[in-house]
Each structure stands twice: as structure tokens, then as C-alpha cells.
Amino acid sequence: MTSVIVSSPYVSPSKSLRQLMINVIIGLVPGTLAYIWFFGYGVLVNIILAIGLALIFEAIVLKLRDKPIKPHLTDFSAVVAAWLFALCLPMNSPWWLVLIGIGFCMIAGKHLYGGLGFNPFNPAMVGYVALLISFPKEMTTWYLPQVISGQSLSLIDSLAYSFGLFEIEHWDAFSSATPLDQYKTGLTQNLAASEIFQSPVFGALGGVGWEWIAGGWLIGGFWLLISRTINWHIPVAVVCGLLLFATGRYFLDTATVASPVFHLFSGSIIIGAFFIATDPVTAATTNKGRIYYGLMIGMLVYIIRSWGGYPDGVAFAVLLANMCVPLIDYYTQPRIYGGQDQDE
Amino acid sequence: MIVAILTISLMAGLFGLILGYAAIRFKVEGNPIVDQIDALLPQTQCGQCTYPGCRPYAEAIANGEAPINQCPPGGQATIVALAGLLDVEVLEPNQEHGEHHDIPLVAIIDEATCIGCTLCIQACPVDAILGSAKHMHTVIADECTGCELCLPPCPVDCIDMVPIKQSIDDWKWPLPTLSEEIVHEH
């Protein structure tokens, strides 16, 4: 009866890959809603555009490699990568920016290495960093949260704007720096921390809108932990790595240094810790390895934020840590059953 | 101008001296790599690699005269092992030296036609053929490496190569068929 020899176990597995990816998508929803609430539909446009383009690119590559398209596409891995990528872009960035970013992310980041599971670098971050370096102007036109600027674009207007068919008259009221940019420019003019924090952009914890969005990511992160889609090692290690440095320096000279809470709730450290760093394909696989990997990301983020050239170092930190993952895996192999250094 | 030539030649002379001393101090004899390469070869001494035996072929590989894909009995596995040891590119087996048999071959003597001339006994590199002059010879199947060196000298051509008898224990688990073929079948 069986021409194809199949070995045990003859068990239909419980959780499938789609399940994992769907869990991640559910986790992304709360943060994204907060994002739309504060900054309008710009980000929704980006996300939908990114997902569409990502699926098209993936289909093209799979056709070229004559691999079966349907199973690969329906495992939602491209959707998750595109969604994360779109969240890093400024709200109403032009369509071609999304196209180039997603193209680089899908091709160079993922399919050149053989598709899902083989890419050593996180595809979303590869796309984002490539854009950050090649289009600095477009990548830094961020927006004030609507509650401050009082302006809000309807869905159709922002859709039209991103395709360059809609003009906004009072341009400056819209665009401004993110809280982290504000903090960075303050640092370069070595203002005291208290002076930097006067500007209206800052709210109670971090940036005005940003702290709620960070809260959204936190809710999504807990959902991932509860549904066992990720395990706790990486997020905890990332946050500890960051806080270790932040609180350390905060006590040294409270004058010029931002409080650790600010660091925690500003920029994309929460989404980085729970969604980007924990991408299982590019993270370390052993538990001990995950702790080192997370700590490394946390520290690098702090180093880049305080002394580096870019305001928010999460993307670079993740890529640098991905680079070290194979070495971490090589040196953090757990002790096997009956291993020499038995603890008896 | 003279000063320039002088300094350069002086410096070169000084470094030459240091290297001369170092050459004596760190003299290296023999080449341990040959033993490691020889350990990877299948030791059939069959000469299909155009070298009289495995050790000469190992020496040729060590000093770079021979490529690593001239050993048909070793097949792809030996090439991968040699490439791993010497950290060079893995090559395709070179077909004109003979092809690799997945199930190894063993010589077998047809007792009816064997005239007992002992020529094959002298030719066998591993003494795997038993028998004396004018008496019937036979091959020890476990010891024969399938090098086919006993075929040419046999005057009555009574030796032929047969694959080793495979029992159920020699069955090997196949790798799962690649997912793509399965999908096309359905």
C-alpha cells in the first residue's frame, strides 16, 4: 500500500505554522489601532500597500524558482514581515518608497537565501535600514500627533497623498520630529535634560501619542507570551539590556540623561523586543543563546541612541545581533542527556 | 640616491638574516597531512587514479599535483571528505577514471574454469585470494575490496565482479521525498 516509505511518528501535529503567524498578526492589531487613532490613516495605507506588494514579490520569486505558490503564500510569513516593515515607515510616505523597501526586504532579505527559515537577517529590518540609509529625507518626515496639530486626513485623502495626488497647504504644522529626534538634537546642542523635555512633543512617559502606541504593543506582546507563540527569554533580555544601561547612567548624571522610562516608552523598543527580535527565523534557538541575543540588542539600542548617529537604533541593533546568531548558537549548545559535565 | 639604495639593501639583508635563522629553527620534516589524506582514501590500491596505490595518490594530493576527484571507489563521499579536510571546493567525480558502484563489487572465481595458475594471487594487493599452484582458487569475499586488479592477469578469464549480497539489515532509510514532488502528485 505504501510506495513512499514514511517513518513514524504517525501523529497529526497540533499547531501549524499558519497558527503561529496568525497569532503574531492578532498581536499586532492593538498597537496598530492606537497608531491609527493618533496619527490618522497614513499607516493603514502603508500596511495594506506593503502586504499587497510583499505577496506579489513572493509570488514572482516562487514562480521563478517553480516552487508551489499556494502553500508558501498562505503561511502568512510575508504578511507579518510586510506589516512590521510598514510600521517603521513614516505615516504618509510615498508609494515608491514602500515598493523599494518591500522589494529589498523580500528579495535580498528573504528569498535570496531560499525563502522562509533560511534568512539570517530579519527581512523587515533589512528593508527599513536600506531605506533609512538611501532616502534620509523621506524617511525622517514624521508627523505631529493629531491631538497636537489639530489636522487629520481622511482615509481617501491620505491614500491620495501617498500617490502624490493631494497637496497639503500648511505643510510645517504637520511635519515635525519624533520625540527621539527632539531628544537627539537636544543632546547635540548639549542642552540639559530638563530643557529638552519642555517642548510640547513630550507627554507623561514618552512622546504624546507614542506612549499609547507602546502600550498597544505591550498588550500584543503579552498575547504572544500567553499563546506561547514566543517564549519570554528574548523580550525580557532586551528590556533588561536597555534598562541596565539606562538606569546605570541615569544615576550617574541625572542632568543630561533621559530617564529609563522615557527610553522604554519611546521609539520602537517595545515592538522591537516583542515582535522584531523574537522572529524565530533570525533569532538564536537555544534558551541560553536567546538571553545573550536579547541582552546584546538592548545594549546596542542604548549605545546607538545615546552616542550613535541615528535617533532610534532598534533596527541596527537587531541586524547586528542577527549577524552574531550563528556564533551564539555554536557556543551555547545545551548539555545533552548524559553529557560529560553531569551535575551529579 | 645612493643613500636610498643603501638603506633598502641594508634592511633587506637584515630581514634575510632573521628569516634564515628562523628557517633553521623551525625546520619541519615529513608531511603529516599525507597520513590524514591516506586515511580518507578507500585503500583499494586499484590504481584507477593513475597512481600506483592510495599512498602515492595521497602524496600527489598533498603537494597539490592531483585533484581530489580521481578516486572512483571512493565516490562522492571521499571527495566531500577530502574537500572538508583540505578546505577546497567540492568537485564532481571525474568519470573517465571509472564510475562509482553504490553497492560495492566483490570478485568471484568460477571454480569450474580455474586452472590454478596463481597469477591472480600475486596480483591481489590485499591477499584476498586463497589457493596454491594447480589447485582451485577462491576469493575471500570479506577481504576483497573490488579493485579488479585480478581480472587482467587471469589467462582463462574465470573471475567476474558481482555486487555484495544485500541482506535486509543493509537497507537504508531514504531521505523524505522532497516536498515539491509530493505536491505535484496530488
Added chain:
Amino acid sequence: MSIKLHKFHGGLHTEDHKKGSLISGLQQATLPAQLILPLKQHIGDSNKPLVSVGDRVLRGQLIADSSSAISAPVHASSSGIVSEIGARPVPHPSGQSDLCIVIDVDGKDESIKQKTSPIENLSGAELIDKIQRAGIVGLGGAVFPTAAKLARGNDLGIKTLIINGAECEPYITCDDTLMQNYAAEVVSGIAYLQCILKPENTLIGIEDNKPAAIKSIQLAIEKSPLSQTEVVSIPTIYPSGGEKQLIKILTGKEVPASKLAFDIGLFCQNVGTCVAITRALEHDQALISRIVTLSGNGIQNPGNWEVWLGTPVSHLIELAGGYKINQAKSQHLVMGGPMMGFSLSSDAVPIVKASNNILVMQQQTIPLTPGYHDECVRCAKCVEVCPAQLLPQQLYWQARAKNHERSEEYHLFDCIECGCCAAVCPSQIPLVQYYRAEKSEIRTARQAHFKSDRARLRFEFREQRLLLKKQQDEERRRLKREALQKKNPKIPDRKVEVDPVQAALERVKARKQTQAAEPRNTTNLTPEQQQQIEEADARRRAAREQPK
């Protein structure tokens, strides 16, 4: 429970599906029309048949044996005529055939005369020899010849004897039924093992989802004179029945990586084997029958049967009321459990010493061909469940890339193929098949390497021999020359430089001259000889003209 239980890393909590086959208790299987007994039902060297076609054999008669130490003889399960000794499909993952002895059962079931000699005064070695002659092998699934294992354990000295009644795999209930029905024989089997190995204490590990079995074994122990013997109820988690895992649970010790349980003074034996030992020693009855479970959702009424070895599976399935949906085509037959068993090519294969369970599943519940499997996303859920604490995803990549060196570095041979990793893998990768393929690949490479080392030794020895022979010839020739020198010293020493070619030419010229000087026999002839020659010439001339 006086002893402290330990936990092993990983393991799976799965639904055990055991209730179905326990309802009908133990039933006796009827004799089939034909018994098919494979020659090799154990790990070790194969047997040679002792009977030939047409012989009449009795129940329990020895029909195949081998001289090697690691082997287990085969006995006829019932009386009948040997109808064929040839290749028949046997239960093996490859689905290939192997040499079997086929007996046409005559229904009389005559057994050979059992000589029940007293065994109290037999020494350990004699007991082991009786076990060897009875053809007893480990019935837990390993089928390693018990006599060889006992001998090895005796040499190394055993501190703790562990009896494995865990039976952790889903669907299988043959040990459970055995413990409930044959508790006394299990305990007396343990007594014999204790008398051979003389361990300090004995632990019987039974999973806590078998309360009836635990109670019946405890009752039997209280009735028996055994001391230092204890039944331990261990938590139900797959694969707690694995030898290394059971040792870790009961003693907290870990068998060192490339070593066996003996090396740390532990001896692990299955409850089924204990019953076989009792029957062999007390009633002198060879291993000719065992309890087999028939389970799965494709069979009418699952249950446990005491089956004669060699009974074809099809006969057993008829006993159980046949398939639920009666086309055999859509069934998926597995010998063993769903986690570690292997699928059978057809239901004509016989029951052998290793078959503890026949699982009959409908096609769609257990995928026959793996279908499409996604790529590994390194989620490391397999690392969490691996009882051998390995890195299944690393082993998968190295096996895929056929990188034998790295596979061994990641301890491939410590993998017990329990199937936990493949069961939890979200990408449904058939991990165990990759590992089994890589293991057989490495084994063939090792055999080839062993063979090439032997070939090199023989080649170098031959080179030395030829060199020695040449030197001896040289030596002999030199001695002979010296002897000649001594005998007739006046012959000038041949050292004078004579050009060998020149000497040869002179010799030829000399020979030619002597030939020329010799009288030819046609010169000084007597007159009659001359006359005879003329007559002959005349006849010759006449004959030449005549035919023209």
C-alpha cells in the same frame, strides 16, 4: 513510594487512547492455517534453519539456531509440516522479504516432551544458558537477546534491577494486560533475575494511568518472598518508558552519553520478558507466544490476544472482527505505536517476537505520505520536548546537508527516535526520517572506513612480506655463491668484467662451427643404402607423373 522521583527534560502529554483495547481483557488467539516464522527476529546475527521442507515439527521444537553469542534461536509455535523455507514479506520498515520457515499447522498441537528439571540448585550461568536455549529476547521492543544481556550485566555487577512496565506509548496495552493476568509469573521472573544478577534493590516502574496493573503486581509481590523490591507509580508522560528516561525518573542518574546502563550498575528489563523467563525456566517452554494488542480506529473491536508467533496479521484482524470499512486499501497498518512503530506493507506479514501492537488506522487520520512540509523556522519547540536534550533543528540541517561530521558533533547517535520533536513541529517536518536516513548513511560510512583500514593493514603486511622474501632470496643466492667459492677456489672469481652480450655472441658462433663439422648422414653411405635411396626417388618421381 519511599523513593524520590526525578523529572526528565521534555516529553509529551498526549491522549493515551488505551481504553478501547482494554475492555475485552485477555483473549486466546486460535491457531492460523499457516505459521510464518522469520529466521531473524532479534538484534544480532541471523539463524540457520535446522529443519528442511517436509519435516514434521512439534510445538516448542528448535527449528533455527546460530552459533554466535548474540543471537536467539527460533522454535516452532505449533506442530505441523514444514511446507516452505523461502523469502516471505516480514514486518520491517523497508517492506522487503526475508528468509522464513513456513509451517502448515496440522491442528494436533503436539508439543515436545518438556523435561521440568529442578532449577533451585542451578547456578547463574546455567540459568542464563537455559534462557538462551529458550530463544528469549527483550519484548519491550528492543528484541536484544536476553541471555547475552544477562551475561554482560553479570560481568559488570548490577546495583539496581529496573523492571519496565511503563508502556508509555499511546494505543499499546499489551504490558498492562500482561501485568493484570500474569502478575505471579512476572514476580517469579523478577525472582530469577535477582538470583542471577544479585542486585541490591529492584524497582518496578509503572505509569500511573494503569492502577489495576499496579495493584495486581503489588499483591503478587506481597505474596512472594522477594525483598528490597518495590513498585513505583511514575507520572504518565511520553516517553517515560524509554530505558534512559525511566532510569532518570527512578534513580535520578543519567546513563553517560555513549555508554549503556550496565556501565553505571543498572539493568533494565521489560515485564513481558520476565514472564517469558519464568515459562522457560519453570515449564521449559520456549518463547513461542506473546500478548499482542490490536488497536486503532480502523478495527471493529480492538483488544489483547495471546498470539502464537508466526500468526499472520490478517488472521488476527479476522479474530477482531475485520476492518471497520472493509477495503483494506484505505487502511494504514502500523506495527508498534504511532510514535515509534513502522508502517507495514501488507497484512500478510507474521507476528514476530517484537510485535507488541498492531495499529489499524483509517487513511485520513494518519497521513500516509507526508505531503507538503514547510521549512524549519527555528522556533525550537522541538528542543523543549526532546527527552535526550539535543538540538533537533541543528540535527535536521546537518542531516539535510549530509554533513556527517557536524551531525556527530551535535550527538545524532544519542537520539532515541521517540518522535516527540516531529509531533510538535509546526512545519510538520518528518524529522525522525531525516535522522534515521542520516544514521544509516553514517553507519555505512563507518563500515566502509573499517573495511578500508583493514585493507590498508593487509596491503602494508603484503608489502613487507614481499620485501622480506626478496631479501631472503638475495641472502640465499649470496650464501650459495660463497659456498661455491669455498668448494672450488681455482675458478677465477667471476668478478672479471665480461661484457655479457659479447660472450653470448661468441658462444653462438662456436656452436655454428661445430654443427658445420659434424658428418651429415647423407655422405659416406654403404652401396645398399645408396640403392635404396634411388628406388625411393624413382617411386617418388613416378607418383608425381602419374596423377597428371
Added chain:
Amino acid sequence: MPPMSEYLLLFIGTVFVNNIVLVKFLGLCPFMGVSRKIETAIGMSAATTFVLTLSAILSYIINSWILAPLGLEFLRTIAFIIAIAAVVNFTEMVVHKTSPLLYNVLGIFLPLITTNCAVLGVALINVQDQNNFLQSAIYGFGAALGFSLVLILFAALRERVNVADVPKPFQGSAIGLITAGLMSLAFMGLTGLVKV
């Protein structure tokens, strides 16, 4: 800035910020050639660190004590190459004696260190930045550390990518170069870390 922290900044700057391989793109051929296995990469990085540090110091000595007083700055390149060749040959003999397997595995790449542009590059940069003795030693050692760090990381990465199902035309050194490109992309994040 007390000189002590200035040296530390120079060291961190050389190893991470303007890394000799990923930012200054020097020494790429051994970087691509030897990074097939982690063990060989470690061996090669040890040898290169020894050579690079020694030749940085040696070239500083030659430049400031021999060439400068005699006004022969134009001989700088030839003199440096001679020094580097001597150091490399010396290392080759030492490695051949101590670990023949490493010697055979590195093969052609051991003598190739002489032509490794990172080695000569470091020597010339030292002269260009008018580093004093200690600075050029630190710069040499820092560049070598940077080269080793990135080489070992790259070897581990390549070992993982070799097992991947890379499309046919990209297999081998093509995917290696792409990975190196992405690595330097990541290193861009550290620019501006040290205002040097």
C-alpha cells in the same frame, strides 16, 4: 580628554565604527576565501592579528627612525612591503611548525597575507594620521581585532547559509558577498559612534 580615554575611543573606533573590512573595505580576498569553516576562520584571524600588529609597529619604527631622518619618505611603500613580507614568512614558518593541519588548511591564504591590503593599508594610514608609536600599535591591533571579529562572524554565517536552499545561480561566493553586503549595512548603524 585625558589621553587614556582617547586611546580607548581610538580602539573602539577602529574595531567597530570604521571596521577595516566592512567600512573601509580592505582585506576582502582572505575575508571571502577563508570563511568556509569556523575553525579555519579562527586560525586565519589569529595569524592575521599577529602579522598586522607586528607590521604596524615595525612600519612605524621604519618610517620614523629610518626613512624620516634620511628624508626617504618616497621609499615608504617598498620598505613597508619588505617588512610585511618578512613578518608573514616568519609567521608561516611558525604555523607550519606548530600546527601543520592549520598550515595546510589555510594553504595559499597564509602567504597571501602579504598581499592583504588591510596590512599595508593599516601601515600607510598610521603614517597618514601621524599616529605616535602607541597609537599606531593600538590602531594595528584594533584593525586586526575588527578583521578577526567580522571574519569569525562571517564564517559562522556562511556555514549556516551553506545549508540553506539558496537558488542555484546564487550558491557559493555569490550569496557570501550578499551576506557581507548586509553585514556592512548593519555596521552603518554604528557610524558617528565615535567623533574621530
